[in-house]
Amino acid sequence: MKMPRGGARFVIGFLALPVLLYVVFVIAPYLQAFYLAFTDWRGVSSTPRFSGFDNFTRLLADPTFWAAVGHHVILLLALPLITLAIALFFAFLLNMGAGTKGVRGSKFYQAVFFFPQVLAVAVIGVLFQAVYRPDKGGVLNGLLDLVGIAPIGWLTQPRLALWSLIAVLVWQAVGFYVVLFAAGMANIPKEVVEAAELDGCSRSRMFFQVTLPLLWDTVQVAWVYLGIAAFDGFALVATLSVDRGGPDGSTTVLPLEIWRTAFTYSKFGYASAMGVALFVLSLTFAVLTLRVTRRERIEY
Amino acid sequence: MSNLTVERPAERAEPAGPRRADKRAPKVFNGLSHLALAIWAATVILPILWTFLASFKTNTQIFTEPLGLPSSIKWDSWGRAWEKANVGQYMLNSVFVVAVSTAGTMLLGSMAAYVLARFSFRGNRFIYVMFVSGMVFPVFLALVPLFFVVRNLGLLDTHTGLILVYISYSLPFTVFFLTAFFRTLPSQIAEAALIDGASHTRTFFQIMVPMAKPGLISITIFNVIGQWNQYLLPIVLLSGDVEDKWVLTQGIANISTNAGYQADWPSLFAALTMTIIPALAVYLVFQRQIQAGLTSGALK
Numbered sequence: 001m002k003m004p005r006g007g008a009r010f011v012i013g014f015l016a017l018p019v020l021l022y023v024v025f026v027i028a029p030y031l032q033a034f035y036l037a038f039t040d041w042r043g044v045s046s047t048p049r050f051s052g053f054d055n056f057t058r059l060l061a062d063p064t065f066w067a068a069v070g071h072h073v074i075l076l077l078a079l080p081l082i083t084l085a086i087a088l089f090f091a092f093l094l095n096m097g098a099g100t101k102g103v104r105g106s107k108f109y110q111a112v113f114f115f116p117q118v119l120a121v122a123v124i125g126v127l128f129q130a131v132y133r134p135d136k137g138g139v140l141n142g143l144l145d146l147v148g149i150a151p152i153g154w155l156t157q158p159r160l161a162l163w164s165l166i167a168v169l170v171w172q173a174v175g176f177y178v179v180l181f182a183a184g185m186a187n188i189p190k191e192v193v194e195a196a197e198l199d200g201c202s203r204s205r206m207f208f209q210v211t212l213p214l215l216w217d218t219v220q221v222a223w224v225y226l227g228i229a230a231f232d233g234f235a236l237v238a239t240l241s242v243d244r245g246g247p248d249g250s251t252t253v254l255p256l257e258i259w260r261t262a263f264t265y266s267k268f269g270y271a272s273a274m275g276v277a278l279f280v281l282s283l284t285f286a287v288l289t290l291r292v293t294r295r296e297r298i299e300y
Numbered sequence: 301m302s303n304l305t306v307e308r309p310a311e312r313a314e315p316a317g318p319r320r321a322d323k324r325a326p327k328v329f330n331g332l333s334h335l336a337l338a339i340w341a342a343t344v345i346l347p348i349l350w351t352f353l354a355s356f357k358t359n360t361q362i363f364t365e366p367l368g369l370p371s372s373i374k375w376d377s378w379g380r381a382w383e384k385a386n387v388g389q390y391m392l393n394s395v396f397v398v399a400v401s402t403a404g405t406m407l408l409g410s411m412a413a414y415v416l417a418r419f420s421f422r423g424n425r426f427i428y429v430m431f432v433s434g435m436v437f438p439v440f441l442a443l444v445p446l447f448f449v450v451r452n453l454g455l456l457d458t459h460t461g462l463i464l465v466y467i468s469y470s471l472p473f474t475v476f477f478l479t480a481f482f483r484t485l486p487s488q489i490a491e492a493a494l495i496d497g498a499s500h501t502r503t504f505f506q507i508m509v510p511m512a513k514p515g516l517i518s519i520t521i522f523n524v525i526g527q528w529n530q531y532l533l534p535i536v537l538l539s540g541d542v543e544d545k546w547v548l549t550q551g552i553a554n555i556s557t558n559a560g561y562q563a564d565w566p567s568l569f570a571a572l573t574m575t576i577i578p579a580l581a582v583y584l585v586f587q588r589q590i591q592a593g594l595t596s597g598a599l600k
Contacts (some may be wrong), residue, residue, distance in 0.1 A: 007419060010500040014415045018408040018471060019427060025449060025468035026434050032445035043448075090340065093333040105337075111587055112341045117594060118583050120529035122549040123575050126556040130354065130569070131347050137363025139350050146367070171343065180595050231438060235531040239553045255440045255532075263536065268444045275441040282438055 036272035043266050055273035065274065068254045069281070071162060075169075075230035075253075076285065080223050083170050087177035088219070092207055094178070095185040110182060113175030121172070125239025128168050132240075155242050158250035165236055165251055169229070177222050184218040185211060224289055231282040234259065254278045348576060355381075355570035362565050377566035378574070381555075387571045389544060390551035391578075397459055397547055398527045401466035405523050406516060408467060409474030414504055416475065417482035418490075428479065434472030443536065450537055457540040462547075465537060466527050474519055477596065481515035482508070521586070521593030548575055 037055055041048035059065050090113065094106045116124065131139045132154040141151040154164040188211065196210050212219070234255035238244055244260070245252030254274060262271035354362050355377050356370035382388045416428045446465065447456075455461030485508070493503045509516070531549045538545050546554070552575055559568035583590060 007500065008421070011415050011419050011421055013501075014411040014504075015427065018412040018475075021408065021464060021468045022431065022434070022471050025446065025465050026442065026471070027430065029442035029445035029449055030437055033441050033443075036444060086340075090337065093337060105334075109337045109341060110591075112344050114587075114591055115580070115583060116344060118525055118529075118579050118590060119576065120531060120549045120552075122529075122531040122553050123572065126552055126568075126572055127347055127351060127576075129556060130351065133363070133366075135363070137366050139347060139366055142366035174340070175344070176594065179591050183595070234440070235549075238531070239556070255438075258440045258443060259532070259536070262444045262447070263539065272441075272444050275438070275443065278438055279441045283436070286436070 033272045037276045039269040041269040055270050067249050068252050079230045080226035083173045087174050090178045091181035113178050116172040117176045121235035122239045125236050158247050161251045184215045188214050351569050352573045355573050377570040380567040381571040385555050390548045394548040401463040402523045404467045405470040413475045413478030417479045431475040457542045462537050470523050477519050518593040518596045
């Protein structure tokens, strides 16, 4: 629409408040973060003192930082792979388990699977404390006890703890992607599936050579979503893990270290440098993923 | 599963080949599909059901017989959670904060999106990109400066501060989504209204908003759930000695930390159940809209 009479005043009137709020609470803090990352500010002095690349040099020599980065790498590989594999499997069962009509109870399963998605991660963290209790009183260890397996320290064994947290993240995410993929699969034209069936196409070939290529766009978006989630993990680690990131730092993630460094140790400059590192990591991931997964789109 | 072994006489006459395998395979496949789907459904339902039952047990019963049923249904742990552990207060705070901030987000977000979608003026593209770029940055990058921005405005430990921050951080996705949505709406009706002498403001509220209802509903649901489940921003911005202002997620996490010291596990599980039940109720009623709203970001 061309700008009609009285339009300029209207445009300014409608944009003023949202832009003002956005600049004050979002844009300004993001810009300041890049500045604070180069200072040794601890919140006491009125003007932060410039310290060059000191924070970043220290960061690169900080074992906690590298431990956290290592956990993000594990999350980045495990979370999308496991979640997408399970979600695609279930979505395929729901849609094509009984020909093209969809399995009985499909709506019920989708409703149940999706529910964890509406719960707060903090609430889920508290919920799984009961599930993962290290003695026989826990839900999981109680079940294992029935078949005579001794209690397992799901969250207390350093080598197991991160995987226990990943299981919870997968548990919460699967339903969302089942619904997403099921919707995508329902959009695949019946004729394509029927033609493949007539040609004697097996179910696994159907999945890999018909369904997956036609769903590739959605899978790609899902991968990016889960990849971005792999750089978070704050709420779950803060509410579920032993000693917030423990035992012994074995489950810590950058967001948690940023929060702790800033609001427990008051090292605001150093925390901002960690924020910049997190930003660089997640941006690199996003750019790489888009490069690697970009494929010819199949029109149907 | 008995049909696994049943050989039908009619089929026997047919030559062995892919056709015959096809007829039997779906049944095996169906049985196994349902088993897999049922197992996943159980992993979703059981922890929640366990929490609900645990709220009626006694302290010792919870952990000595984790898989047993409560001996009697007593609601006193629910009373303790609501009154002493302040769940009632936290819930009211959450309702208030989310109601105001979602309303604010939708009002400001749709105003900005409408102007950006429908009017050409210098800086339009710049403002749009500025809003949308907010989706790329991790909140943790802004965390430290944001804390000081809110503190310097005297809004730390206030609901006002939290609400303004919620609105600001919800704007990128809201503006992104609604701009795309407003662009798809026909422009003739709005132009006709303007020619008839309606002001731009009136045209927006009385013609465009009703037309954009489906998009507005999706994104409202998206924002309500996102803001209701926030954990990071409340613990940073309501971090002082203001327990009476806490929202539900931070309250629950805190009750969980204290449950061990006070040895009052039943009331922790009562508090958890009280948190989950409203979410479940809303989910059951608006399931279709919630699934559509949350997945709307991933579908183009």
